[in-house]
Amino acid sequence: MVSGQAGDELSKLAVLHHGALFGYCRRRLGREAEAEDALQETFLRAHKYWHSLDQTRDARKWLFGIAHNVCVEIARSRARHMTLDEIPEIGEHESATSEALSKIAQQEKMAAIRTELERMPDKARRILELRFFGQMDSKDIAQLEGMNETAVRVSVHRALETLREKLGKTNL
Amino acid sequence: MNHPQPHDLTALAYALVPSPEREQLLEHIAACDACREAYDAAFEEQALVRDVMFEEVRSGEAEARALEKVLLALKNGAAVAEEKRGKVLGLFSPWGIALQMAATLAIAAGIFYVAVVMPNNEAPVTPSSDSGSVAKDEIPVKGGDVMVLADGAPELDSGRWSSASAVPVGVWCRNDNKAPLTFSIDGADLQFEPGAYFQLQPSNGDLSVYVLRGDASMSNATRMLNVITNTNEFRALPGSTFEVECQFAFLPSQRGKEVPAPNGQSLVQAEVKKGEVIFVPSGETWESPRGGVLRVGRKLDVQSTGVQAQGVNVRLSRQLRAMGAEFDGKMLDEALGKLKEYDPKGHAELRIRLQQMEQRFEDMNEAEVVLKVVLENKLELTQRNNEVEIKDPKRALSLTIDKDNYVVAEVTINGETKTCKAASLDELAQKCPAIADLLGSVTIETPSEGKRRISLKRSFYEQQELQEEKQQKQEQRVK
Numbered sequence: 001m002v003s004g005q006a007g008d009e010l011s012k013l014a015v016l017h018h019g020a021l022f023g024y025c026r027r028r029l030g031r032e033a034e035a036e037d038a039l040q041e042t043f044l045r046a047h048k049y050w051h052s053l054d055q056t057r058d059a060r061k062w063l064f065g066i067a068h069n070v071c072v073e074i075a076r077s078r079a080r081h082m083t084l085d086e087i088p089e090i091g092e093h094e095s096a097t098s099e100a101l102s103k104i105a106q107q108e109k110m111a112a113i114r115t116e117l118e119r120m121p122d123k124a125r126r127i128l129e130l131r132f133f134g135q136m137d138s139k140d141i142a143q144l145e146g147m148n149e150t151a152v153r154v155s156v157h158r159a160l161e162t163l164r165e166k167l168g169k170t171n172l
Numbered sequence: 173m174n175h176p177q178p179h180d181l182t183a184l185a186y187a188l189v190p191s192p193e194r195e196q197l198l199e200h201i202a203a204c205d206a207c208r209e210a211y212d213a214a215f216e217e218q219a220l221v222r223d224v225m226f227e228e229v230r231s232g233e234a235e236a237r238a239l240e241k242v243l244l245a246l247k248n249g250a251a252v253a254e255e256k257r258g259k260v261l262g263l264f265s266p267w268g269i270a271l272q273m274a275a276t277l278a279i280a281a282g283i284f285y286v287a288v289v290m291p292n293n294e295a296p297v298t299p300s301s302d303s304g305s306v307a308k309d310e311i312p313v314k315g316g317d318v319m320v321l322a323d324g325a326p327e328l329d330s331g332r333w334s335s336a337s338a339v340p341v342g343v344w345c346r347n348d349n350k351a352p353l354t355f356s357i358d359g360a361d362l363q364f365e366p367g368a369y370f371q372l373q374p375s376n377g378d379l380s381v382y383v384l385r386g387d388a389s390m391s392n393a394t395r396m397l398n399v400i401t402n403t404n405e406f407r408a409l410p411g412s413t414f415e416v417e418c419q420f421a422f423l424p425s426q427r428g429k430e431v432p433a434p435n436g437q438s439l440v441q442a443e444v445k446k447g448e449v450i451f452v453p454s455g456e457t458w459e460s461p462r463g464g465v466l467r468v469g470r471k472l473d474v475q476s477t478g479v480q481a482q483g484v485n486v487r488l489s490r491q492l493r494a495m496g497a498e499f500d501g502k503m504l505d506e507a508l509g510k511l512k513e514y515d516p517k518g519h520a521e522l523r524i525r526l527q528q529m530e531q532r533f534e535d536m537n538e539a540e541v542v543l544k545v546v547l548e549n550k551l552e553l554t555q556r557n558n559e560v561e562i563k564d565p566k567r568a569l570s571l572t573i574d575k576d577n578y579v580v581a582e583v584t585i586n587g588e589t590k591t592c593k594a595a596s597l598d599e600l601a602q603k604c605p606a607i608a609d610l611l612g613s614v615t616i617e618t619p620s621e622g623k624r625r626i627s628l629k630r631s632f633y634e635q636q637e638l639q640e641e642k643q644q645k646q647e648q649r650v651k
Binding site: 007008010011012014015016018019022023026027032035036039040043044047109110113114117127128129131132133137138139141150152153154156157158160163164 | 177178179180182183186187188189190214217220221222223224225226227234235237238239241242243245246247407409448450465
């Protein structure tokens with residue numbers, strides 16, 4: 001019965017949070033199909049470890065913690081399996097950015113931020129993704145990433161300083 | 173004056189700082205111009221960063237497909253879960269492609285929308301015998317008569333209506349009789365009261381029901397049913413019975429005339445009669461999910477004159493879909509670009525129409541949304557945009573955030589009213605101990621608009637119930 005109950009509870013959580021979790025996985029992995037698989041894997045693991053969830057804890061954050069680990073594993077697995085054909089060419093990205101720069105001011109700014117986000121250290125980007133998609137604060141993220149809270153904040157601040165500097169240079 | 177570290181200000185703007193430090197920092201920036209300037213700049217920046225992060229990752233169809241897979245896996249239980257685990261980690265195998273082709277839920281497509289999204293274990297998409305097939309063009313009526321709009325034109329107010337014995341797919345219908353109209357979809361009994369307007373729509377192999385206005389109820393749901401009104405979404409879980417009263421009319425006809433809404437407002441009332449229903453307010457954003465499980469007996473009143481959507485494309489998409497059009501917001505710019513090139517006149521006309529539609533949504537966004545919940549212990553909780561009211565038989569409490577981001581409480585006890593102002597809920601509880609217990613049901617957050625927002629705590633009821641359950645379990649163990 002525990003399994004059935006877990007399934008029911010997780011179904012409800014899936015309905016409530018699948019959008020944000022999917023968005024997070026999609027953002028981390030970059031591919032829609034992989035994000036779908038990651039989401040499913042997240043809930044399968046949640047099902048397996050449901051008994052370990054402290055019921056007073058925020059289940060959403062717990063699910064994001066699992067999704068985070070799943071994405072890390074998938075990204076590692078992909079790095080091992082990636083063929084030369086699959087490695088994105090830098091030129092493609094640059095071209096897309098320069099195309100965006102020809103649009104109106106807001107779009108230019110967005111495009112510049114997009115570019116800088118891609119260049120941002122992975123850790124800082126991950127923190128921002130956990131913040132926006134997982135609604136986690138520095139305490140939650142520090143726990144998940146094995147850092148202290150100050151390190152989380154400093155990491156984001158430094159990355160954003162670089163972003164601000166770049167945006168300033170392009171007069172945006 | 174000790175100023176916060178720059179990384180703390182950035183963290184504050186990015187909502188990374190938890191309470192009570194958050195309140196302390198906010199208090200500081202309220203009094204310090206230099207820090208407030210830095211905070212404001214970072215806050216503006218985070219809104220752009222967030223928008224960039226969220227762009228391109230939202231896809232209604234992909235999300236629905238992913239949800240479908242998750243629900244199916246959870247329904248099939250741990251054994252299947254283990255079987256699939258190996259496959260999921262072998263991400264480069266094409267196993268997922270077949271599942272991707274499975275039926276999906278169209279997101280937020282109509283004014284009031286029902287879609288079958290969670291198949292049973294054994295027969296994922298096969299409808300039961302009494303429901304008619306989803307592939308059929310019509311569903312037989314079980315009780316009452318249905319009036320069908322001729323030619324399928326969205327001219328509800330002036331169109332030609334004729335009586336039919338079955339509910340056709342893709343055509344506006346209404347119950348014009350004094351008796352309820354009933355029919356079944358996949359074993360779920362749907363009942364539309366006199367005056368209700370609705371439409372059946374095929375949706376990737378499943379069948380959806382849009383209801384424009386009127387009362388409806390559902391029972392015997394063997395699959396999860398997704399119900400979307402203009403203000404909220406309800407997901408009725410299997411085994412639940414669920415009533416919704418929806419007063420809303422919003423459908424531009426071809427002549428630009430709209431079906432009038434009663435009192436110019438929409439009103440949605442819902443009551444769970446049996447089982448459980450998941451409640452998700454429409455316009456929910458990833459930053460502020462407020463959904464929760466509504467259990468038996470829980471009533472919900474939400475009134476609004478509009479919808480809260482995330483962006484123009486989403487809003488246009490919703491409206492176009494409500495008109496029955498397939499529309500992908502992302503394609504809008506591309507389509508407009510092509511149209512401008514090949515048909516400048518048509519492009520100009522379309523731009524005007526789009527601007528009008530956009531303006532209408534902008535007007536609607538100024539609407540007031542009221543969420544009211546009454547608990548068994550006679551505690552009455554009401555949320556109106558940025559105001560929360562809590563009443564019990566002896567006390568009344570009204571909470572708002574003022575222009576300086578302070579929490580302002582108006583407390584009435586035994587007919588006497590006094591006002592308290594504090595930087596945080598903790599401070600407020602210290603200043604007004606008589607209402608400290610009521611403050612546990614509210615939360616304060618800083619949304620993207622920059623102003624702090626006060627709202628009912630979503631988990632308040634759930635936590636309370638969990639505690640009761642735990643207590644009961646402990647008592648049983650002791651016995």
